[in-house]
Amino acid sequence: xxxxxxxxxxxxxxxxxxxxxxxxxxxxxxxxxxxxxxxxxxxxxxxxxxxxxxxxxxxxxxxxxxxxxxxxxxxxxxxxxxxxxxxxxxxxxxxxxxxxxxxxxxxxxxxxxxxxxxxxxxxxxxxxxxxxxxxx
Amino acid sequence: xxxxxxxxxxxxxxxxxxxxxxxxxxxxxxxxxxxxxxxxxxxxxxxxxxxxxxxxxxxxxxxxxxxxxxxxxxxxxxxxxxxxxxxxxxxxxxxxxxxxxxxxxxxxxxxxxxxxxxxxxxxxxxxxxxxxxxxxxxxxxxxxxxxxxxxxxxxxxxxxxxxxxxxxxxxxxxxxxxxxxxxxxxxx
Numbered sequence: 316x317x318x319x320x321x322x323x324x325x326x327x328x329x330x331x332x333x334x335x336x337x338x339x340x341x342x343x344x345x346x347x348x349x350x351x352x353x354x355x356x357x358x359x360x361x362x363x364x365x366x367x368x369x370x371x372x373x374x375x376x377x378x379x380x381x382x383x384x385x386x387x388x389x390x391x392x393x394x395x396x397x398x399x400x401x402x403x404x405x406x407x408x409x410x411x412x413x414x415x416x417x418x419x420x421x422x423x424x425x426x427x428x429x430x431x432x433x434x435x436x437x438x439x440x441x442x443x444x445x446x447x448x449x450x451x
Numbered sequence: 452x453x454x455x456x457x458x459x460x461x462x463x464x465x466x467x468x469x470x471x472x473x474x475x476x477x478x479x480x481x482x483x484x485x486x487x488x489x490x491x492x493x494x495x496x497x498x499x500x501x502x503x504x505x506x507x508x509x510x511x512x513x514x515x516x517x518x519x520x521x522x523x524x525x526x527x528x529x530x531x532x533x534x535x536x537x538x539x540x541x542x543x544x545x546x547x548x549x550x551x552x553x554x555x556x557x558x559x560x561x562x563x564x565x566x567x568x569x570x571x572x573x574x575x576x577x578x579x580x581x582x583x584x585x586x587x588x589x590x591x592x593x594x595x596x597x598x599x600x601x602x603x604x605x606x607x608x609x610x611x612x613x614x615x616x617x618x619x620x621x622x623x624x625x626x627x628x629x630x631x632x633x634x635x636x637x638x639x
Contacts, residue, residue, distance in 0.1 A: 328603070328621065336602075359629075364578060367598075372486055376507075381481060383507065388472040
């Protein structure tokens with residue numbers, strides 16, 4: 316470990332040793348004890364970077380993600396070419412298609428909000444009626 | 452991307468279950484990845500709605516890819532990072548906010564970099580705006596190494612560059628961010 320390499324590590328990875336290359340960490344810390352100015356310089360930028368907050372997914376967002384899985388899951392009736400037109404059908408035919416979907420979907424593949432009383436027209440995950448099912 | 456050592460991909464078991472349609476596994480995958488995908492896209496794009504679009508589309512790719520995923524290829528998390536970044540680049544191209552070249556020549560520190568977005572009072576807003584002014588590859592390097600906390604090897608693998616090239620991008624990015632924030636402080 317040289318002062319030049321330590322300066323490079325600080326310039327590239329910042330002041331937190333956890334972010335330094337693991338193989339160089341111990342030697343860099345030993346040398347750093349003798350030169351704190353560069354570390355302070357890097358730490359100032361690290362502090363600014365840490366000020367950037369990002370949103371956390373809410374229940375609605377999680378619900379949308381899981382709805383995508385329900386549609387894409389292997390064996391999902393929603394993916395069979397002959398089923399989509401039935402779902403789009405109005406009246407009794409559409410209702411029958413919804414009941415068929417539920418009946419033929421194995422229990423372990425159902426999302427948490429489906430039970431034997433649900434039809435294809437029930438509220439989906441993430442809708443205000445079902446937020447508790449999807450908290451992380 | 453570099454191949455993953457056998458038996459060391461922490462997402463492999465979940466992927467096998469997801470491939471069989473296991474909703475509990477899917478819920479766990481969403482819990483593991485959605486926050487990180489959203490964070491990555493938010494920092495790359497600077498737009499909450501577009502960031503969610505990227506995160507959701509990335510997960511759709513997971514559901515579709517799970518039946519085909521073969522252990523021993525690149526780590527799944529590295530692949531997912533690359534998917535999300537490519538989706539970010541697609542959106543940036545559409546909005547014409549990216550630089551056409553992969554990296555632009557760095558301006559000497561003596562030149563001014565006027566940007567009225569940096570005059571915002573909130574520190575978080577200032578750093579968000581500063582991040583958006585970085586050339587895309589520099590921004591990607593900072594997001595992967597600093598915010599996603601990938602190791603230098605993992606970040607370099609996602610970016611498909613050497614560790615030395617990654618360090619060069621990070622050094623230039625951090626130097627530019629310091630200059631932007633210092634200028635903002637002087638103007639305040």
